[in-house]
Amino acid sequence: MRFMMLMIPKGYESAAPGAMPPAEKVATMMKYNESLQKAGVLLALNGLHPPSMGTRVSFAGGKPKATDGPFSEAKEVVGGYWMIQVKSKEEAVEWASRCPASDNEVIEVRQVREFSDFPAEFQDAVAGLPEMQARAGQGGGA
Amino acid sequence: MRFMVIIKANKDTEAGVMPSEQLLTEMGKFNEELVNAGVMLAGDGLHPSSKGARVKFSGDKTTVIDGPFTETKELIAGFWMWNVKSKEEAIEWVRRCPNPTGEESEIEIRQVFEASDFGDEFTPELREQEDRIRAKAAQQNS
Numbered sequence: 049m050r051f052m053m054l055m056i057p058k059g060y061e062s063a064a065p066g067a068m069p070p071a072e073k074v075a076t077m078m079k080y081n082e083s084l085q086k087a088g089v090l091l092a093l094n095g096l097h098p099p100s101m102g103t104r105v106s107f108a109g110g111k112p113k114a115t116d117g118p119f120s121e122a123k124e125v126v127g128g129y130w131m132i133q134v135k136s137k138e139e140a141v142e143w144a145s146r147c148p149a150s151d152n153e154v155i156e157v158r159q160v161r162e163f164s165d166f167p168a169e170f171q172d173a174v175a176g177l178p179e180m181q182a183r184a185g186q187g188g189g190a
Numbered sequence: 191m192r193f194m195v196i197i198k199a200n201k202d203t204e205a206g207v208m209p210s211e212q213l214l215t216e217m218g219k220f221n222e223e224l225v226n227a228g229v230m231l232a233g234d235g236l237h238p239s240s241k242g243a244r245v246k247f248s249g250d251k252t253t254v255i256d257g258p259f260t261e262t263k264e265l266i267a268g269f270w271m272w273n274v275k276s277k278e279e280a281i282e283w284v285r286r287c288p289n290p291t292g293e294e295s296e297i298e299i300r301q302v303f304e305a306s307d308f309g310d311e312f313t314p315e316l317r318e319q320e321d322r323i324r325a326k327a328a329q330q331n332s
Contacts, residue, residue, distance in 0.1 A: 050234070052266075092271075097302070104298045107296070126300070129194075151247055154245065154246050158266070167208065170211065173218065174214055174218065180221050180225055180233075184225055
């Protein structure tokens with residue numbers, strides 16, 4: 049099963065453009081990342097620039113409307129994520145608990161929807177999904 | 191530049207309502223366009239937060255809280271990872287996206303941190319470690 053571990057740092061919703069995590073924090077986190085990788089559970093990991101550098105697109109009435117960050121109403125935002133492959137939610141929570149996180153941080157553990165999770169009547173509509181996911185990323189970059 | 195494009199949750203995604211066959215078909219076409227343009231690096235949907243958990247950190251102690259989580263608007267229902275030339279290009283792609291939940295929906299666009307964003311604080315040793323971890327994770331992924 050795949051799980052996303054979403055890092056939610058309190059206060060990041062109002063961080064200034066260009067804000068960076070402290071260098072010693074990066075070094076500590078890299079050790080944790082290495083432990084995930086050595087255990088063979090790590091599929092991907094990425095950090096996100098603050099929402100003040102981002103944009104939200106809403107679709108009210110079917111019309112896309114873009115609004116630049118920061119988003120004043122946001123109470124929490126994602127600062128980064130890990131994608132892991134484990135046997136159970138318990139194992140995912142176990143990994144999240146080992147993270148060298150600070151008191152202001154919360155990690156949300158969420159299961160990824162696999163092709164087989166779609167009910168039978170939807171299988172036709174999503175039949176192209178596995179192939180598409182396999183082709184994605186072949187252009188490089190990640 | 192890489193952007194994480196986040197589909198925000200609403201009451202339907204949190205209730206586990208499956209998208210209509212029409213929306214799945216339209217989304218499949220959109221995904222195909224993204225793949226053909228070499229933009230899409232990854233994409234996944236998440237199960238509702240009721241199947242997830244949060245880990246809170248306080249000093250050396252961790253507390254696990256099972257979902258669902260109440261701030262529905264802040265939650266994530268799915269995401270893409272895109273490789274594009276600018277935030278504007280990412281916004282253009284999002285504007286062409288079929289309304290992702292078929293109702294009131296919102297998509298958040300966030301730039302991904304690259305090693306070069308960290309400057310000198312990110313030492314050659316840390317960079318090497320990062321490259322190694324990513325290469326192994328990519329192998330794991332394929």
